[in-house]
Amino acid sequence: MHSIIVNGRGPLRGTFSVPGDKSISHRAIMLSSIANGVSKLEGFATGEDCMNTVKAFRSLGVNIDRKDTLTVEGKGLHGLKEPGETIDTGNSGTTMRLLLGILAGQSFRTVITGDESLRQRPMRRVTQPLREMGAMISGRDGADFAPLTVKGTNLHPIRHVSPIPSAQVKSAVLLAGLYADGETSVTEPLLSRDHTERMLRFFGAELNTDGTTVRIKGGQELKGRNFSIPGDISAASFFILGACMIPDSKITITNVGVNPTRTRMIDVLRSSGAKITLSGARDEALEPAADITVEWSKLDPFKIGPADMPGLLDEIPALAVAAAFSGGESVIRGASELRVKETDRIKALAADLKNLGADVREQEDGLLIQGVETLKGSEVDSFGDHRIAMAMTIAGMISREETTILNTECINTSFPEFIDTLRILAPDSEIRITD
Ligand code: S3P
Secondary structure, three states: OOEEEEOOOOOEEOOOEEOOOOHHHHHHHHHHHHOOOEEEEEEEOOOOOHHHHHHHHOOOOOOOEEEEEEEEEEOOOOOOOOOOOEEEOOHHHHHHHHHHHOOOOOEEEEEEEEEHHHHHHHOOHHHHHHHHOOOOEEEEHHHHHHEEEOOOOEOOOOOOEEEOOHHHHHHHHHHHOOOOOOOEEEEEOOOOOOHHHHHHHHHOOOEEEEOEEEEEOOOOEEEEEEEEOEEEEHHHHHHHHHHOOOOOOOEEEEEEEEEOOOOOHHHHHHOOOOOEEEEEEOOOOOEEEEEEEEOOOOOOOEEHHHHHHHHHHHHHHHHHHHHOOOOEEEEOOOOHHHOOOOOOOHHHHHHHHHHOOOEEEOOOEEEEEOOOOOOOEEEOOOOOOOOHHHHHHHHHHOOOOOEEEOOOHHHHHOOOOOOHHHHHHHHHEEEEEEE
């Protein structure tokens, strides 16, 4: 089991980039695979999660060549073939949930599983609407948990009203909707990230959006496209946190995706006094991108609630660490979805931040965090969750006392270059990885 030991000294300074956006990369492989023709993708995410999507589509018979550019030879909507093995999506919930939507429309049977964490994450939110569309899906506890067996069929359209804002649920139903004989719609209580809608349109499909309802007609052919994937704002969030909190820091992260459904963390930090500027905005056909510059400044506490959640869901670990160092009480509510992420992130953040000496009260749907001037060094655990591991590494850098983060291999699921990048930005700090 790897651990990271950090002794933070000095600021974060430099200009750099982060891996390609994970959400966009998953969708890029999926849509390219069921499109007609070849797609070439630049900037594909480097972590294990997206490689699990690549592997899954290779087992479904798609030729995917990985060099600097990723080349996908699309098979068309009905060209996938029955895999001769169980598809293992590792730690990646996005791979499993979105893939279920595509598998629901195939005429063959597939068995899909994941690692220990993923096998405990709820799947009914996806399998139930897909079953309503006609797919036969079985698995533990009424198809709530992987391993799952999916036998697709000719799907019927549904009008799905999701009780939670979830891009994974929305995307799975829309992808299945491509295989349905009529118009499928998904309505969510608040708009979740819209990468699937943008990419489906980019590949030539027509979608109709009205508020938080999106409709898609089945049978639409997708056409292979070439495009470049911008950097992942969720990976960037840890460096944004570090640069905001470590005196004299100044960093620029180039070519980061700034889709408005993903940038709420920047708004929250700015309204707390953070110096964050966006420049060189590129409003590309598929997804907007910009360079993000962050300078150190003193932050006020903040309050975030249910309406903020879809736009900063994956950034809560970084925001919770910011709150722990900002004088006064910060409030994070409406975040109960965090309990079913790669780990229970509310519990993990409360335990780790308390260990570092912060005053944290755990709520059913969030955290109340009383900021302190400085945290003490200690030993904390990632609980196998990449975002907790990276947030705690930065907490250690800010605290400037030796901090050990246990169980950190999970960082490879999304950001294998994280530690190397941190070392370049903070050359005076000591950052060691031990076995
Ligand atoms: C994702 C959607 C979000 C997010 C996850 C990636 C996606 O999950 O937390 O990391 O790519 O669609 P939910 O759909 O469960 O909210």
